Amino acid sequence: MRRRVVLAAPDPQYAAKLARFLKENEPEWEVAAFTQEASLARHLKDAQRADALVVQSSMLERAREEAERAGWRGKGIVLADRPGEREPAPGWAEVAQYQALSRVVAELRSLVCEGGGREAGDARGTPVWTVFSASGGAGKTAVSLNLVRQACERGYRTLYLNLELLNATELLFGTGEPDSLSRLLYALQAGPERVRDEWERLRRRHPWLQADYLDAPDDPSERLAMTTERLKQLLSALTSLGTYDLIVADPDSGASDWHLELLAGSDRVVWLTVDDALCLRKAEKLCRHWQDELFARPGKVSFVRNKASGSSANRWSLPGAAPDGELPYIPQWKAIDQPSRLLQAPAFCGAVDRLLDGWGLVPSGRTAAETGT
Template identity: 50%
Template sequence: MAKRVVLAISHREYAAKLAEYLREEETGWDIGVYTHGSALRKELQNNAMVDLLIGQADMLLEAGTLCDRAGKVISLVKQKGMVDGRWQEIVQYQPLPSILSGIRSGMAANQGGSTSGCQVVTVFSASGGVGKTTVALNLIRQAGERGLRTFYMNMEALNATSLLFGKGEPDSLSRLLYALQAHPEQWDSLLEQLCRHQPQLRTDYVDAPDHPGERLALTPELMEALLEKFRNMGRYDMIVIDPDSGAGEWHRRLLDLSDRVVWLIADDAQGLMKSEKLLRYWQAHISEKISKLSFVLNKAIGGGLINQWNLPGEAPKVVLPYIPQWKTIDQPGRLLASPAFSGAVEQLLLGLEIGGNSPSVRRRREEGHGNQRSHVRGAG
């Protein structure tokens, strides 16, 4: 059943723009738009099925106690504090993805937010250049197509994701980590400010930093606290972590905390030996959790391994083809343009068994099935 959402915004052009964006991003919402207070009051008086009311502070205050008939009320304000805590507040004049992110956050908090449906998938390799970021982004896109709500977190010490997402706010992760330690009460509002949305990939994310300092200084304890924060939001079904290929303690702890680990390998003798050595180094910690590891052959030419397989278990069942054109890619949409690669990633996602059959995910998939967008909005 569609969720009844009412927008109460006096500025017609802004109301139409926001309504169009929400219809594209939340295909299961039945959205009504009201630009006059009298029309809003009539709607609230006559319709007992308003699940979510999003409106300008002055229009909501004018409607008064009628707003209580809506299941959830969110006030669009010029600055925080305009409605004295009566309703959740979201700053109105900011990028539309940020507004949607705030709406989703508020709805999750209203429902109590369960962590049971949120799973962490780490895309890892023992050596660089294997294609972790490309696989992670394709995995996220496939998950979005299946109705999963995703968050992408790049944890590489040196990354080039600004080529795909733009410069953005390069201090985002540093600020979140600092708030987590020094001002935890401010963390949620800070994330709402820094979180961005990439519509082609259908994922939320925060900008990766330009400098490697916080990655190099990251501790296992801080990594665990960060992941728990995201899990406890009740906002995502799947968090995809894209770390570098280090062998530090926080890398090992990340693998411990992950529900699934996609361990990428290439058909390269040196790379395979590095994976073998790293697994042996971590053996005492990983041996009992080896079942969560899925070895995946990436950049395959031909379809199978030439080199000898000495890693635990069988040789990789999932093989991702080499796409030479991607060496010059600088836009995320082009990383999604290979049917052969997308099909192989779809098989990988099915094998991971990440929440694809939960009732809420099935509903979102059914509501969004066949929805094709005629245009793409930029990140942020």
Template identity: 50%
Template sequence: MGKRVVLASAQREYVAKLAEYVREQEPEWDVAAFTYASALRMELQEGNRSVDLLIGEADLLREAGAAIDRARKVLALADGTMAAEEWASIDQYQPLPVLMTAIRTAIAGDRVASANECRIITVFSASGGTGKTTLALNMLRQAGERGLRTFYFNLEALNATSLLFGHGEPDSLSRLLYGLQAHPEQWDELFAATCRHQPYLRTDYIDAPDHPGERLALPSELLAEVLGRVRASGRYDLIVVDPDAGAGEWHRSLLGGSDQVVWLTTDDVQCLTKTDKLLRYWNASAEGLSDKLVFVMNKSQGQRSLNRWSLPGDGPAMSLPYVPQWKTVEQPGRLLGAPAFCGAVDELLEALGIRSRTPSAKRRKEADVRGPHRAFVRGAG
């Protein structure tokens, strides 16, 4: 007999769409949807079948009172501002495949990774050459130094990360995506077989394919499901996604499904103009992106900006310093050791709320060796 799942949301259109999607994905499940606490309470108290999973907005769950104890498992839908303290919770406004992954995970009895436990941060830019990958790798390394478990997902159609990671198995992503679609129940085995670890960066990753077609043909729904499953695995505290610059549907979907977006720009009129046009095209406010965006000015030389800031807000949240030595770097590993840039990335991690699990003596010693390196924060001298 299929599972019994009850959905509860005061938003009629939202809960109807979610219920329809769950029924399509799991035809054998018995799925019910409610928009009022009184009806939900009655169903839980008088229903003929036990409820395997109750998933709903925290306010409705609280209004239903003690009746929710009749459900075997409870998962709260958080609105992105505050997670419910009483239950495991997930962000309500995510792509349906991501929500479906969380529901399946909860049904299976595995630990559900909430937004507070594992965060997805995408490093993005509307223009190439802004330093996305360099920033992403530095964020991963320094998050690893803070004791966080991290996963790096490179989505660039053409990338050079093999110079740092090695060539590995270029068909890893293909095998993972095919396996996910053909045998979704074998996800854990598939992921374990394709996931690798980079000790210097202290991060897990999947080998990037040699052919750009693999990334260019990746559907938004499949990308969302992969990220959702990695997030729900409970193995990571932070996922850093590194896509190429672009205005495709999967780019917009990726940003919408991320917890935060570090949007890189430079003090260049073309880069600023492209960013402004892309935000207008996507209508960032209507898409719900505006609250997730953290604008960061890269390659700053510590001087007053030459171009007028035309993007949302009074200016970039902070700036990262220009490192002239990087123009002649032949070894990619050297992009991770510039003291001034490391100090600025530390401040960025703090601004994003990415803090140490436990301070270590090694971390404090390294900080002492580096010395104080102040980032070029807006408003600072």
């Protein structure tokens, strides 16, 4: 449903990131962002009625005056530094500004949409980002782990979900309980009420990753048994736990219905390519094959060139004029004797940081104690 939202916050960087995050997660919303009170006042006077006016608390007094003067009618929402600390403005709801953007968006959605929540048929909780490639060897696991670690460092409670047919992450995390995934899938079949208890027993946490994960299975039959319907049940259960702010999925490469279900159900697809003619050609064919399912929503798929080392030798043939970002080639990663070194390459960490900034995953403002790290 089309909705118009007016956003006002004095910090230009925050206003731009929140507006972009809203547009990416709610593509049917029209968002107008302002950082100056005078510009906001002119807009409220001249523009058509909006569904909601979202105002940072420092701009609230002037915004209310101008809204009343313009005869504006809609839902008023305050982005509060400390919700509940002051007497709320009559008729205005409060949303905490300094929390994960995913939560800010979820609360705004609930307040803006009639009846609360998203439109019927979409009950997603925690956002899912999937790191994908049309062919092997693109570095999905290394990229996934770096995204997870830096999301955690920004204050997001993050789950790393490896869904590869041949999962070798025991080399990184150590050997644990190899049938964790099958146990969790069994709990899903036994009843949703068992999932939370089973998850608390099976989930693991590693000190250098700072995120939760499942132990790698010894037998690929665990993943082979994961049907499209089971995948939907698994994602629904994990996103409904309320334990995480972000889930990063790391599947193997492929073009099956199972892969499409995962990517179509993800909030963001980080599609990795490398500067290789065969890799690019495979990605081009798969993009055409999945055009309607993945590319109808702008901003859902982000192409990232991994293992970049200088200018590209191949013409860019995928959607968009160029990749959304590049990640450098790290030759030391060919032989990892200490897993933590995957997360300690300054050039790579800096490139990942720039991607997260561009995708609106700003630091949430929570402390390490609050995130449990």
